[in-house]
């Protein structure tokens with residue numbers, strides 16, 4: 001990835017990013033402060049939806065009934081200086097990692113929030129690995145410096161070692177816990193002082209000309225100043241200087257220190273995202289690479305949210321625009337069905353409220369209400385046949401069979417399941433032999449959420465039960481070979497909602513055997529969604 005010099009300003013100034021964090025590190029608080037600085041909300045405390053990471057199951061169910069909330073939190077746009085920030089929410093719960101992965105296909109950078117006392121935690125690591133798969137540039141925010149935090153070098157070392165990425169300090173904390181005064185802004189030679197009295201106030205910023213500036217001593221007690229100078233000296237020797245190219249290619253992360261709750265360090269972080277980017281990046285399609293500055297509009301669906309209004313079975317497809325200048329009312333080609341679609345009521349998520357989008361540019365996220373035509377991975381273009389790549393579908397890790405306790409509702413259940421499959425909420429497999437369905441998910445919580453949604457949204461009481469299978473692999477290869485294999489292994493074969501063949505088993509041994517005995521066939525744990 002790199003910033004390209006020749007983008008039109010409307011596109012060049014867009015910053016589309018997600019925040020990744022272990023639960024409790026401060027994602028919600030930071031999001032709120034972003035919105036506050038972006039002028040999208042007037043007061044902290046207005047972000048109604050807490051980060052999904054912290055929601056309990058009952059919160060989640062409630063949210064499911066009140067879909068508006070989670071939708072407005074799914075993608076938020078706001079202006080900051082000359083920049084348009086698009087913040088895409090990642091579901092934090094580990095049960096939704098597939099959703100997270102897809103979300104990260106729609107952004108150009110990720111902000112990794114870590115707790116200054118806890119450092120790199122399990123969920124941080126998982127989410128980071130997902131970013132790494134895509135070489136996504138990462139900006140780090142070390143939060144909660146107003147509390148007792150670890151030694152700054154220790155935090156940086158831990159990130160470097162645990163995540164195998166070079167860390168370059170963009171700011172340096174002065175003291176921690178009760179002693180925390182603020183930060184020295186290394187990139188701009190400024191002193192930033194935290195105001196504990198007013199949590200929503202933008203910190204005081206003092207211009208400093210180098211570390212020998214006498215102004216420093218006016219604000220920082222002698223002992224702390226001596227320590228700061230010593231640490232900065234060491235940091236300069238031991239840690240790499242910020243290198244924008246390396247940041248953009250994903251091998252270096254700049255780190256800012258701060259306290260989200262005290263609104264401290266947030267502005268510097270936002271300035272950093274603005275100044276260093278990245279700008280909207282080219283997107284890969286099977287046919288070619290799509291550049292953001294191309295005139296024709298193209299985009300892809302990375303998330304579908306269904307049944308926001310239970311009375312109408314409507315859905316919103318979240319589209320990342322890959323190129324062009326979109327205007328409301330445009331007719332776009334829905335590539336998968338080859339049908340034109342008039343996009344007459346697209347939605348732009350301006351912080352708390354949904355708004356009709358009159359226009360949008362490459363890099364933006366728009367919501368398109370539809371009745372189920374739009375699926376994850378679908379492309380919209382002005383006529384070209386494109387298939388954006390890199391939006392995978394993972395093999396589920398947990399399989400259960402599902403049955404309705406009301407046998408009269410079997411047909412309805414099939415419809416409900418297919419809709420959830422298209423939404424990306426679960427994998428649904430229809431075995432060749434026998435009746436019923438097998439549902440696959442990545443995390444156990446999803447079964448409960450599904451059962452609740454099927455009941456609430458479709459009025460069908462369902463039971464999930466242990467399945468005889470534990471693994472699913474997509475089957476591909478030459479048509480005749482696949483057919484021959486399917487015919488002799490019917491008890492293991494099912495179809496997913498797209499009609500693709502899936503091999504189900506309970507033994508890894510079976511998978512190894514098929515791979516060995518049928519080198520012409522491929523069993524894969526992911527499939528790219530069209």
Ligand code: G4P
Pocket residue numbers: 021022023024025026027028029030050051053054143144145146147258259260261262
């Ligand atoms: P999450 O979305 O990543 O799960 O975290 P969230 O922002 O909800 O923050 C988790 C807890 O950490 C919250 O406290 C929040 O107030 C606190 N917090 C966030 N940033 C800072 C910070 O800079 N300094 C300190 N000291 N605390 C911070 P809580 O008690 O769990 O919730 P609440 O009652 O404050 O809402």
